[in-house]
Amino acid sequence: MxxxxxxxxxxxxxxxxxxxxxxxxxxxxxxxxxxxxxxxxxxxxxxxxxxxxxxxxxxxxxxxxxxxxxxxxxxxxxxxxxxxxxxxxxxxxxxxxxxxxxxxxxxxxxxxxxxxxxxxxxxxxxxxxxxxxxxxxxxxxxxxxxxxxxxxTDVLEHDLVSFPNDPDFLYLLGNLYFERKMWNQSLLYYTALSFVIERRDNHSKYKNITSKSLGELNYKLDYPKIAIKRYNEYNSAIKNDMEVLFRLAQIYFVLGDFKMSKHYLEQIREKNSRDLDASHMLAEIIFLDARDLAPQFFLTLKNEKKIPKDGIIPLLYQLVNGTTFGLDEKLRIFIKANPGRLSPRVALLEVAEKNNDPDYEQLNAETAQYAYEYRQYGLAEKILRRGMNRLKENQTEQRVNYLEKISSCQEMFGQWNHSILTTKEAITLSSDLEKKFRLRFRLAYLYLQGNLKKEHVSVGILTDTINENPNPTHYYLRGLAYFQLEKYKESIHDYSEAIRMEPNNPNLYFYRASAFDKLKQFSETESDLKKTISLNPNASNAMNYLGYLYAEKNIHPEEAKQLLNQAISLEPDNPAYQDSLGWVHYRKKDYNLALLHLNFAASLALERGFEDPVIYEHLGDVYLAKNDPVNAVQFYKLSLSKDKQTSNKDLVSKIKRVQKEISE
The missing domain is CATH 1.25.40 (Serine Threonine Protein Phosphatase 5, Tetratricopeptide repeat)
Structure with a gap:
């Protein structure tokens, strides 16, 4: 409340x-x-x-x-x-x-x-x-x-520029947006509050509630690893919050880390032996992850009188005890009422395998897909391989389908080389031309991922594919490969070909604009970004890009501000957008608003686990404009320390100039 x-x-x-x-x-x-x-x-x-x-x-x-x-x-x-x-x-x-x-x-x-x-x-x-x-x-x-x-909310935001680092203001805004279920906005203000607490008010009354709120918000916005970090901060101070322990178990389950999920569920069982939710979730995880241990754990639950009459737990208990009579129908009824649950589908697949169900192949594909959507990539691959092993030798195309899905699971694990080998095997086996094109596209895509640095291989595969089947998707991906190779003219050519075939695809104009920008062709960049926005009124990336370009060139200040405000209304917790808007305000000499948004940008970047040297340099520029050279130098040095370039001569020169000004 x-x-x-x-x-x-x-x-x-x-x-x-x-x-x-x-x-x-x-x-x-x-x-x-x-x-x-x-x-x-x-x-x-x-x-x-x-x-x-x-x-x-x-x-x-x-x-x-x-x-x-x-x-x-x-x-x-x-x-x-x-x-x-x-x-x-x-x-x-x-x-x-x-x-x-x-x-x-x-x-x-x-x-x-x-x-x-x-x-x-x-x-x-x-x-x-x-x-x-x-x-x-x-x-x-x-x-x-x-x-x-x-x-x-409007009242507080209207005057926030006068109190940019006030914990009460930031807490109230975070809380108000949380009540309104506007998670991105709430995350923005709670992140800013955390930034203030860490740097100015480490003993703040809001410290623990901020950590918990950021845990929940990052969980809702699908940043599970950041959510874990924030919940653990809270958990180190408030050790017996069962709600947080259960949430940590849920997050680790979503990440496919059954070991850690079980760790927190067992903590809950130790602290509160009557907790049914933790016991039942633990039972499902053991069923999914450690099938051989399931009978003993379910017997423990029975002795604790925690096997209810209804729900999934009694059905799993029946299966682990080896009794499958009538279980098929019960599981199907439960799945119909609870289509999003994974464990009953895995149970049904096991029953179907035992009964040699003629629908097994379809059930296998559906169950693997649900496991994949739950990020249980290891379980999904295990299910798919069991299904593939049941195929007959002449079921070649079905084997190709399994291999394609297995490759996706390996990709999500970051196993790029395994995924590439699996895709190549699928290409070799398939005799379906359309399927081969799809698999070759996938192979070219995989060579662009991770740290493989094999853009040339990707270009070669796509060139052969385009010669046989020139479609916009193939041109798009080769354009991206050329872009990564810094061959911007070739990239523009491919995006232009893709646009010729698919003129209403806003993404193609956006990527071509990026290539035009690399070649310093501003009018073409501007035109493509405007086209992107006209085709997709919610293209926040194009709004930010164009608004920032205007700010850099110090032109169209009102249009730049409007574009960036619109981008931020769509993604308020995007650090790049907040940085761009801060830069627009700097160009307009509205330094207080510039600092507000640049501090938002810095805190959001930290929350995402990185520090952007550009943001820090912008902060230094604003402080310098406010006649605060001491803070300016601090941020310039911070920017230099985070810059991956071997030497940023302009920034080094700027630091020396400001230090000289301070000494004088």
């Missing part, structure tokens, strides 16, 4: 001085003047303000004591006194101050009159010399009272 930060303004010293002014006035023996038509002679208007503040304090105290009727009366009285005070100020030709308007907004908020509360908060904001954190958070609380999370 979302909890807003509640800030209450209680200027006790101001109340004291107001009373002091009353007492000194009363002690004066001179004729008493009437300061305001609403007051007795000699009574200053500050008396009304002091009474309003005291009534507000009484209201908050009554609320703390759960005396709602008493609190309501105090806040209404405070409103009345403030209205009179403002009337007196009006008679003097003065309006409400930022402070008195804020107090009145607080009163109306407590009285649930959000329209009046907002009206007074706007007056407070307008009359304040500078935007204060208290006013912004007050406005956020008003929007929350209206149950409008979107407007509450």
């Amino acid at each position: 979302f909890q807003a930060i509640k800030t209450v303004n209680r200027p006790f010293l101001f109340v004291f001085f107001c009373f002091l002014s009353v007492s000194t006035t009363l002690a004066d023996s001179k004729p008493k003047l009437k300061e305001c038509s609403l007051l007795e002679p000699g009574v200053p208007s500050e008396y009304l303000l002091s009474r309003a503040i005291q009534e507000q304090i009484d209201g908050y105290q009554a609320n703390n004591r759960k005396k709602t009727t008493e609190a309501k009366l105090s806040f209404e009285t405070s409103v009345s006194f403030l209205d009179k005070y403002h009337e007196c100020q009006k008679e003097k030709g003065k309006g409400p101050t930022a402070q008195t308007a804020e107090i009145q907004a607080q009163n109306y908020l407590e009285l649930t009159n959000t329209n009046k509360a907002w009206e007074w908060s706007e007056i407070a904001k307008q009359n304040s010399k500078e935007v204060t954190k208290e006013i912004v958070i007050l406005q956020m609380r008003i929007r929350l009272r209206e149950q409008d999370l979107g407007k509450a």
Whole structure:
């Protein structure tokens, strides 16, 4: 449940001085003047303000004591006194101050009159010399009272540039977006908060909740390894959070690491022997990963009275005990009701194998596909090889199909050479021309992966294939191979051929734009990027690319800003996009906004496990423009340390120049 930060303004010293002014006035023996038509002679208007503040304090105290009727009366009285005070100020030709308007907004908020509360908060904001954190958070609380999370978010984001490193702001934004189930935006702000905590506030009250939230967000956004890192940070401080331990088990299951998944499930069983979910998940993993150990573990569950009457566990228990009578139908019924579960499909396949089911080959393919989608690539390959071993010698094309799928499993494991050998075997066996073309394309693709550095081999395969079957996909992949070989003219030729055959494919224009850019052909690059966006209005990569190019050339600043804002609205947690927008603001000399987005970029890059020297150099440039050479040099040096180039002469020169400026 979302909890807003509640800030209450209680200027006790101001109340004291107001009373002091009353007492000194009363002690004066001179004729008493009437300061305001609403007051007795000699009574200053500050008396009304002091009474309003005291009534507000009484209201908050009554609320703390759960005396709602008493609190309501105090806040209404405070409103009345403030209205009179403002009337007196009006008679003097003065309006409400930022402070008195804020107090009145607080009163109306407590009285649930959000329209009046907002009206007074706007007056407070307008009359304040500078935007204060208290006013912004007050406005956020008003929007929350209206149950409008979107407007509450807008309030904070509008003024975030004034408080870019404030943990409260970043936490509230991360939390608000989490409540709205807008995971990418939530990740952006929680990541920025983590960045602030690590560098400025290591003992922050938000440290543990930030780690847990980032664990959950990275899990939801399919960054499982980062999720593990964040959950482990949290787990090192809060050791008995069963929810987090179970989530870690789930993530390792998704990654195919059954050993670690079992590790966390066993921890849960040790800490909470009554936990059924952990016991049942552990049973499924043992069934999938250690079939020979399954009978003993299921017997343990039976002794613990954890075998339920319904669900998948009793069906697996029946199978591991060797009883398959009627199990086929039960498993099919369960799968129909739970199509996404893997273990019942593996169980059904085992039953089908024992019963020599004529549908075994189809079941094998389906089960392997589900295992693959669950990232259980080892299990998928094992299933496929069992199916392939059952084929007869004359079932050549079926064997080719199995080999193609096995190659995909090996690829996902990063076993590029194994995958290449398996694909070559499939090509040799197949007599189907269309299938051969598909497999040769796959082989050319594999030679471009990992650290093989065999682009020439890929080009050769594709050239032979294009001579026999010139289609846009083959031209596209050869264009990519040429691009990696830095043969940009040849790359452009192939992308152009692909575009001629498939003129409405936005990706082809994007990749050709990249090649044009390498040859410094700006007008062609710009044209292709615009075409990409026109064909795909959600092409955030093209929006970022074009916006950044405009910023680099210092042209079309408003269009660049619009393009990058649109890209970020589609992918707010993309560090490259945040860097580009920061650079646009730098070019427009809006340095505070530039720092905001560049810090977002740096924190997001770190969250993804890398440090981009370009981002750090941009940060150095902004600090230098803000006349902060000390911070500028720090970021320049950081950029240089992360730069993979052997020597970045321009950056070295920049560092020397700024260091000289500091010394002088």
